[in-house]
Amino acid sequence: MELDQKVVQLVGRAYEGSRAFRERMDGVGLTPDDIGGVEDLRKLPVLKKDTLIDLQKKDPPFGGLLAVEPQSLARIFLSPGPIFDPQGCDGDYWRWKEALEVGGVAKGDVVLNTFSYHLTPAGFMFDGALRALGAVVVPTGTGNTEQQVMVAKRLGATGFVGTPSFLYAILKKAGEMGYGPGDLSLRVAFVSAEKLPESLRDTFETGWEIKTRQGYGTADVGAVAFECDEKEGMHVSQGVIVEILDPNTGEPLPAGETGEVVVTLLDPSYPLVRFGTGDLSQWMEGPCICGREAPRISGILGRVGDAVKVRGMFVHGHQIRELTNIYPHIKALQCVVTRVGHRDQLTFRVALARPVAPEVLQEFRERVRERIKVKVDHLELVDEGEIENEPLFLDLRKWE
Template identity: 45%
Template sequence: MSSYYDDLETRSADARAAALAEALPGQIARAQGLPGYAQSLAGVDAARVTDRAALAKLPVLRKAALVSAQGAAAPFGGYAAKPAHGFAHVFQSPGPIYEPGGSDHDWWRLGRFLYACGIGPGDVVQNCFGYHLTPAGMIFENGARAVGAAVLPAGTGQTELQARAAHDVGVTAYAGTPDYLKLILEKADEMGLGLGIARAAVSGGALFPSLRQYYADRGIACRQCYATADLGMVAYESEAMEGMIADEQVIVEIVTPGTGDPVAPGEVGEVVVTTLNPDYPLIRFATGDLSAVLPGESPCGRTNLRIKGWMGRADQTAKIKGMFVRPEQVAALVAKHAEIDRARVVASREGEMDVMTVRIETEAEDPGAYAGSVAEVLKLKGIVELVKPGGLPRDGVVIEDVREYD
């Protein structure tokens, strides 16, 4: 079995840039032909969108806008290249929000991750992701087929039957949430059943170091990927287990929450993804997740951009004094004053009352100069504190809620 899924994983920086310059204009042009992008991409010269810098000038597509568009034009809101009947599957995720799915070879691109896990011909994968309405089960099944593995479509629940099936069928690999495999193993122990699971491909939850070590102690190599129902795979772990490597068919950006502005290298921000899938061309889709770019290349030899993995949620909307304050408003406050580098809203309590403190990073020295803008943009009066440039943490947090409710 080769070390790599294909030659794309070890491309040089120049080869990646050339491939992006070729693929990105076509994807932007495809998107412009869809009703969902009629306004947001109007006037954009697709032929000039050939690199990350040009891509970063385009508007961000947020899930709330997608949900709203689907409400007006069900089921895909004008963002899919085919009607519902043109896809192999249509899924419904909580929201509700609808996602298309294909049965083509590696449509969601999970095969790359499963290959990196060492899964391939001769393996039987017990797929414990859900198959009902939501797409995770089919996403991983499609990936398993791409690497030539057989699938036991186990779905969720019924742990005793899961343990029995894993034993009887001779399951060698697990796909599912990080914690559920432990329940299957413990149930098998209780039933006196020996299992041959040697690899685990997990997603959809936190993989704590102690849990990964538990699996290692049982001879199971456990790796995780970052995937979403809308985008398919975004990034995945390799044998190096140093961050997550971006998939070869997406462009990953890290931006300041509430904006589309890329952060400085290494800073925490919101994950924004552009997919090169022609069937569902999501352009600068905001995931709502926080992460950061890791410097350099993976020790495993894969050369694509790496991220640290999931680091929290970017949607830090907080209700203060009965009013919602959103990251987009904080970004608008920063944009209103050229001398402001960044800002951070802190929600706290004094007695039984909410308190909003707005910490502004600037060389200016008069907090009162910003009181009017704070009230205008955030729709609330608050305490303004000024800090020198570099004085706010680079942790991706723009709204910090420190209130405690006993």
């Protein structure tokens, strides 16, 4: 089916079944008759991630967006925001199979899936795609590098799925345990949720002979783009329409200019239409040597506005502000993200209104971890003057 036809069908069915989508259309005076194809989607304003958070808060669990009965869902996840994410059916619901296949994962591969299976959808996203591909999944989840190495060794695992920094941690541990490239059977890795520096890819590909490709997606929409063998940007996945818009004017941008990645999920049961991911990227010029027609975006170049990604998890400004409201003795706070080796480090610089016992700060750190799902590596006490006029997030990572 032509993309224009798919859009017409998406809008028609979403308007019929999804209360929030209908209200969004009505709010700007549109009916399904006004949307005749991809171009007409631009008549609808972008759905911001924060708007989705608000919608779900006011009208739980899915903000009136879901166009099917909640009882028909396979799973429900909770990703940071907080946002509830529905999984409509088992199998390759988030369409990662295409990305994995192009990345070199094949039927019969035994793959460590190191994404979390807990609350956030990443673990199940790749589990379903790997199974659809005919790969054998070892759902190791996050953490415990020594056990990951043992499992990889004894099972003769051939594939890895997870963040690049976690693959690095596992290989480093393998080295400490006396294993070299010839001792493990790993031959292919698909990484996501974090930036993949070329130096790190080289460590995997040259140092450990693990072919490494990356993909980009979100907890809300699943697969958005993936690398081919040319490793020059990422092709847009099937099942989504991608736009890159000027964050200030909302106008589409030409190749080479940085703007917000806005995604339309071609799934009428959960119509995320023109969903603003908050991620920044660019269109790449011209066709790819590989011959695929799907256009390419460059890697993710940052975040629009008030959020930062640490070790694969988004940390939002409003989460930090809500936490500091609970602790009145914290007068000002700044989150600094650095990179040591191949691991993100999160430092909180805190200015106190009055001295407090170390236990209070420890409790605060634990509350933060519970809330944002990322551990604060360092807590630094500073004078208020040092941070009061500084941005909430300071990203000092270098990627070369």
